[in-house]
Amino acid sequence: xxxxxxxxxxxxxxxxxxxxxxxxxxxxxxxxxxxxxxxxxxxxxxxxxxxxxxxxxxxxxxxxxxxxxxxxxxxxxxxxxxxxxxxxxxxxxxxxxxxxxxxxxxxxxxxxxxxxxxxxxxxxxxxxxxxxxxxxxxxxxxxxxxxxxxxxxxxxxxxxxxxxx
Amino acid sequence: xxxxxxxxxxxxxxxxxxxxxxxxxxxxxxxxxxxxxxxxxxxxxxxxxxxxxxxxxxxxxxxxxxxxxxxxxxxxxxxxxxxxxxxxxxxxxxxxxxxxxxxxxxxxxxxxxxxxxxxxxxxxxxxxxxxxxxxxxxxxxxxxxxxxxxxxxxxxxxxxxxxxxxxxxxxxxxxxxxxxxxxxxxxxxxxxxxxxxxxxxxxxxxxxxxxxxxxxxxxxxxxxxxxxxxxxxxxxxxxxxxxxxxxxxxxxxxxxxxxxxxxxxxxxxxxxxxxxxxxxxxxxxxxxxxxxxxxxxxxxxxxxxxxxxxxxxxxxxxxxxxxxxxxxxxxxxxxxxxxxxxxxxxxxxxxxxxxxxxxxxxxxxxxxxxxxxxxxxxxxxxxxxxxxxxxxxxxxxxxxxxxxxxxxxxxxxxxxxxxxxxxxxxxxxxxxxxxxxxxxxxxxxxxxxxx
Numbered sequence: 001x002x003x004x005x006x007x008x009x010x011x012x013x014x015x016x017x018x019x020x021x022x023x024x025x026x027x028x029x030x031x032x033x034x035x036x037x038x039x040x041x042x043x044x045x046x047x048x049x050x051x052x053x054x055x056x057x058x059x060x061x062x063x064x065x066x067x068x069x070x071x072x073x074x075x076x077x078x079x080x081x082x083x084x085x086x087x088x089x090x091x092x093x094x095x096x097x098x099x100x101x102x103x104x105x106x107x108x109x110x111x112x113x114x115x116x117x118x119x120x121x122x123x124x125x126x127x128x129x130x131x132x133x134x135x136x137x138x139x140x141x142x143x144x145x146x147x148x149x150x151x152x153x154x155x156x157x158x159x160x161x162x163x164x165x
Numbered sequence: 166x167x168x169x170x171x172x173x174x175x176x177x178x179x180x181x182x183x184x185x186x187x188x189x190x191x192x193x194x195x196x197x198x199x200x201x202x203x204x205x206x207x208x209x210x211x212x213x214x215x216x217x218x219x220x221x222x223x224x225x226x227x228x229x230x231x232x233x234x235x236x237x238x239x240x241x242x243x244x245x246x247x248x249x250x251x252x253x254x255x256x257x258x259x260x261x262x263x264x265x266x267x268x269x270x271x272x273x274x275x276x277x278x279x280x281x282x283x284x285x286x287x288x289x290x291x292x293x294x295x296x297x298x299x300x301x302x303x304x305x306x307x308x309x310x311x312x313x314x315x316x317x318x319x320x321x322x323x324x325x326x327x328x329x330x331x332x333x334x335x336x337x338x339x340x341x342x343x344x345x346x347x348x349x350x351x352x353x354x355x356x357x358x359x360x361x362x363x364x365x366x367x368x369x370x371x372x373x374x375x376x377x378x379x380x381x382x383x384x385x386x387x388x389x390x391x392x393x394x395x396x397x398x399x400x401x402x403x404x405x406x407x408x409x410x411x412x413x414x415x416x417x418x419x420x421x422x423x424x425x426x427x428x429x430x431x432x433x434x435x436x437x438x439x440x441x442x443x444x445x446x447x448x449x450x451x452x453x454x455x456x457x458x459x460x461x462x463x464x465x466x467x468x469x470x471x472x473x474x475x476x477x478x479x480x481x482x483x484x485x486x487x488x489x490x491x492x493x494x495x496x497x498x499x500x501x502x503x504x505x506x507x508x509x510x511x512x513x514x515x516x517x518x519x520x521x522x523x524x525x526x527x528x529x530x531x532x533x534x535x536x537x538x539x540x541x542x543x544x545x546x547x548x549x550x551x552x553x554x555x556x557x558x559x560x561x562x563x564x565x566x567x568x569x570x571x572x573x574x575x576x577x578x579x580x581x582x583x584x585x586x587x588x589x590x591x592x593x594x595x596x597x598x599x600x601x602x603x604x605x606x607x608x609x610x611x612x613x614x615x616x
């Protein structure tokens with residue numbers, strides 16, 4: 001069952017209209033931007049989100065779902081309050097990113113698989129090893145939500161965990 | 166003493182007091198070149214770019230003037246699109262981030278005149294999803310440009326309309342491949358298209374003629390128009406014109422981004438003089454010279470190249486790694502490539518098996534999954550390298566298998582990702598095979614029993 005447009009906040013619906021207007025030749029092009037907008041506003045891409053965006057763009061739900069499962073940035077489950085992305089790729093690895101990653105895990109108690117998001121037991125932090133974040137000269141680099149941090153050694157990890165607690 | 170930097174693109178970047186807003190850009194002569202361009206015929210702008218011999222800065226080094234010449238605006242009935250490829254995600258490369266964050270108007274100015282020259286009415290900046298702050302900065306800069314009528318309807322009273330929008334990717338490396346990027350911009354999975362027939366210049370965005378240029382390339386267009394194509398071509402060396410932003414990371418004392426005339430500096434000068442030498446006084450072991458996909462070069466090896474001397478005769482020269490000038494042609498001649506300008510340095514304390522295992526994990530994560538040799542091959546390369554680096558190798562058999570898998574991806578896929586993923590494996594094995602054989606031979610035997 002799809003909720004009518006007015007059930008979503010008015011400013012969100014307006015923002016969606018503006019985004020769609022950027023693609024006069026094909027509104028399907030707006031899918032990625034709408035998914036970003038939704039995830040930033042509501043935290044994750046729910047089934048409802050997929051149905052709603054598909055309906056708004058006059059597409060089938062599968063057209064949206066296949067994007068959510070293809071693009072690594074979209075998530076179908078809620079994340080912790082603070083999303084921690086640690087760069088894993090070569091330059092950061094040479095700079096010690098596995099120590100940085102391990103330290104985040106130790107301090108927050110998050111446990112699990114190395115190449116997927118893991119959430120701390122208190123639900124505060126979701127930590128993820130991600131691929132190259134394009135700031136290889138200041139390795140290792142970390143993103144705390146949308147904030148970018150460079151040369152994150154173990155001491156800096158402690159400060160960041162505090163700051164985003 | 167190493168050659169001094171020549172900062173054209175990075176001229177204002179990191180200068181104390183220089184900010185990324187319109188006022189500061191205008192105070193520093195911003196948008197004056199756009200006014201000059203608007204006083205020129207569209208074809209004259211394209212001619213200047215051709216004369217400049219500017220080569221694309223995204224990785225392939227393709228001639229920008231030639232790329233533009235594929236589209237003849239006077240004959241095309243469909244809309245023409247221009248897309249700025251700001252999906253910077255080649256490991257080792259971090260130049261576009263600096264331009265977008267610190268001097269976004271330089272990009273917009275270059276982009277507006279490029280659009281004007283090619284009769285483009287609607288353009289997009291495809292920025293990678295993780296650069297959310299960069300997207301905010303670009304949107305603000307675009308708003309400022311609209312307010313000053315450098316963008317929008319009837320720009321500067323010339324009767325030319327142009328709109329530029331920012332489009333965010335969502336964490337997929339394959340979007341840097343131009344046809345994958347176009348699919349992604351159409352709201353689909355970023356599956357690259359097969360060429361032919363889907364050359365962007367003919368069947369690009371919405372099956373219309375499309376130009377895809379890198380951030381640094383579009384910034385260069387501004388400087389080509391400012392100084393004239395012929396003057397631009399005098400910078401650097403023949404066929405390698407202009408400057409190049411070199412991003413150095415890994416085991417050097419002063420990693421960072423530096424801008425030099427193409428070919429004016431050698432690898433040795435760059436590492437030892439500009440970047441302060443190898444970390445901890447250790448020795449250089451290997452270099453990846455143009456982003457992680459480029460073939461690795463070994464430090465203690467002689468590289469033979471054929472070059473024309475002053476009289477035009479072909480002569481053979483032998484170079485050490487440190488003698489190699491950082492230009493497109495020489496790096497290609499020694500068996501690698503200048504690529505995106507991302508240089509990753511590894512010192513003699515580094516384990517080549519682990520370095521390659523790290524890279525192959527990247528490619529396994531980033532394959533789009535469209536072509537079987539790549540989708541399956543990158544996964545097997547990752548698995549083999551994982552067990553070899555974790556002490557479960559199966560001796561030379563594993564190394565031969567790794568080689569075999571790599572050799573059967575390149576050339577059998579729709580896009581160049583197949584090559585990008587196999588070149589590191591092939592080149593690491595070629596240059597450091599004994600390291601791999603030794604490691605694969607140190608098996609615990611556990612895995613072997615299980616299989």
